Amino acid sequence: MFCVGRRPAQGVRYHGAGNAMKTLTVPEQSALVSRLSRACGGSYSPAQRRKYWISGPQWAAAYEGQALFHAPTRTPTGFEEVIRRYAEIGIPCWATHDTDVIPYSAILKDQQWEIVGRIKKSLDENGLKCSMVTTETFHHAVFAAGPAAEASAVRAYASKRLENTVEIGHKLGAEFAVYWPGSLGYQVQGAIEETQTLKWYAEGLNAACEADIALAKRHGRPTLKHCLEAKPFEPAAEILLPTSDAMLAFISSGLLRHPGMVGLNPEYLHELMWGAAPRAALARALLCGKLFHFDINDGYRLKHDVDLAVGLVNPLDWLNVLVLLRSHDYKGPFNLDYKPPRTTSNHGVFEVSFPTAVDRFITLWEMAGEVMTDPVLYEATEALKTGGTPSDPDDAASVFESQKELLTLHELISHRLFQILIGQHRGRTYSV
Numbered sequence: 276m277f278c279v280g281r282r283p284a285q286g287v288r289y290h291g292a293g294n295a296m297k298t299l300t301v302p303e304q305s306a307l308v309s310r311l312s313r314a315c316g317g318s319y320s321p322a323q324r325r326k327y328w329i330s331g332p333q334w335a336a337a338y339e340g341q342a343l344f345h346a347p348t349r350t351p352t353g354f355e356e357v358i359r360r361y362a363e364i365g366i367p368c369w370a371t372h373d374t375d376v377i378p379y380s381a382i383l384k385d386q387q388w389e390i391v392g393r394i395k396k397s398l399d400e401n402g403l404k405c406s407m408v409t410t411e412t413f414h415h416a417v418f419a420a421g422p423a424a425e426a427s428a429v430r431a432y433a434s435k436r437l438e439n440t441v442e443i444g445h446k447l448g449a450e451f452a453v454y455w456p457g458s459l460g461y462q463v464q465g466a467i468e469e470t471q472t473l474k475w476y477a478e479g480l481n482a483a484c485e486a487d488i489a490l491a492k493r494h495g496r497p498t499l500k501h502c503l504e505a506k507p508f509e510p511a512a513e514i515l516l517p518t519s520d521a522m523l524a525f526i527s528s529g530l531l532r533h534p535g536m537v538g539l540n541p542e543y544l545h546e547l548m549w550g551a552a553p554r555a556a557l558a559r560a561l562l563c564g565k566l567f568h569f570d571i572n573d574g575y576r577l578k579h580d581v582d583l584a585v586g587l588v589n590p591l592d593w594l595n596v597l598v599l600l601r602s603h604d605y606k607g608p609f610n611l612d613y614k615p616p617r618t619t620s621n622h623g624v625f626e627v628s629f630p631t632a633v634d635r636f637i638t639l640w641e642m643a644g645e646v647m648t649d650p651v652l653y654e655a656t657e658a659l660k661t662g663g664t665p666s667d668p669d670d671a672a673s674v675f676e677s678q679k680e681l682l683t684l685h686e687l688i689s690h691r692l693f694q695i696l697i698g699q700h701r702g703r704t705y706s707v
């Protein structure tokens with residue numbers, strides 16, 4: 276194996292035999308990770324990172340690696356530590372589920388306000404803002420049949436939790452409330468009646484919006500932006516609102532009493548999971564004026580929710596997504612809703628995982644700016660729009676013939692985007 280700073284011997288591969296090094300103690304391992312992370316370079320300063328509206332969720336940093344087939348690999352991390360470490364990295368905002376920070380023994384009780392007070396103090400001391408709050412309506416047994424279950428007691432409880440989250444949001448200064456109805460559905464067919472369940476779900480959202488209107492008045496603040504987040508499957512096998520498009524239809528179905536207060540929080544991977552083009556899903560939300568908030572991450576098509584960090588799988592698609600959002604002047608937050616892999620340690624979560632995720636996002640965002648001002652792309656896209664003049668505008672063959680040379684530009688555009696992604700437009704070359 277080679278050391279950074281020393282030139283690897285001719286023919287050394289990055290997957291070497293692995294037996295040239297002596298074993299490392301655990302502190303030596305952490306030191307090596309930190310040293311190699313610095314050796315990567317290309318990182319931004321906390322002050323530079325703070326210029327972007329990026330939020331770090333409590334649940335992402337505190338995720339311990341557990342899942343259906345997985346035992347935890349990391350130890351618990353409380354909100355004080357998460358907030359402090361986000362501040363050090365330069366992540367300017369923090370987001371949370373109610374029960375990420377308030378245990379079930381305290382939620383909806385006076386005790387919760389003492390915790391909220393400690394959160395506020397921690398945010399203030401570290402100069403962070405709480406941008407978004409969300410209600411956990413999927414983990415606890417009470418939501419076994421979902422937040423819009425048949426039993427009115429369950430729905431009343433769910434409603435109270437949504438209203439309570441809105442109040443927590445106002446107390447912490449949040450601007451967004453997110454709703455992920457992953458347990459709004461069923462595992463076995465015929466068990467529920469879909470139209471009734473959706474009507475009950477709408478009642479919960481109506482209660483949250485109405486509580487918000489009253490609370491906003493009381494706190495002298497604007498109402499929150501209420502954002503629905505779709506995922507096609509998991510944890511329910513069949514989810515009643517599986518895609519952002521389904522949610523757009525739901526918002527305009529007439530079931531919501533305040534549809535203007537409700538928009539979307541699409542998640543990049545959730546759209547990919549059902550086989551969609553995330554950029555096209557975002558475009559549809561933009562056209563409806565409903566792109567309020569955006570969960571950023573990465574992963575694979577038609578697989579489960581692997582929640583990898585932004586840009587690790589589909590950097591070219593991510594570049595294109597950000598070109599779309601920049602071109603349409605998207606002004607909302609980018610929420611780092613990913614899960615540091617189980618192989619990343621507690622040390623690695625804040626030393627490697629979060630700073631590198633933020634830095635890839637910033638690089639892709641800045642690159643998107645280069646795409647928007649690239650002369651080759653500009654000329655190509657303008658020429659395509661100008662087109663040619665057919666000799667007979669009513670003859671399909673003539674219309675095609677008059678444009679056909681220009682259409683090669685589609686492929687050239689794609690090549691140019693690849694060049695921008697790898698820096699060839701700035702003269703990066705490879706000697707062969």
Ligand code: 3MF
Pocket residue numbers: 334372409410453454455457504506542570580612
């Ligand atoms: C699940 C998610 C959720 C939501 C969160 C916010 C745990 O796949 O993406 O994260 O983003 O519940 O509502």
Ligand code: MG
Pocket residue numbers: 542544545580582612
């Ligand atoms: Mg996800």
Ligand code: MG
Pocket residue numbers: 504542570612
């Ligand atoms: Mg999400």
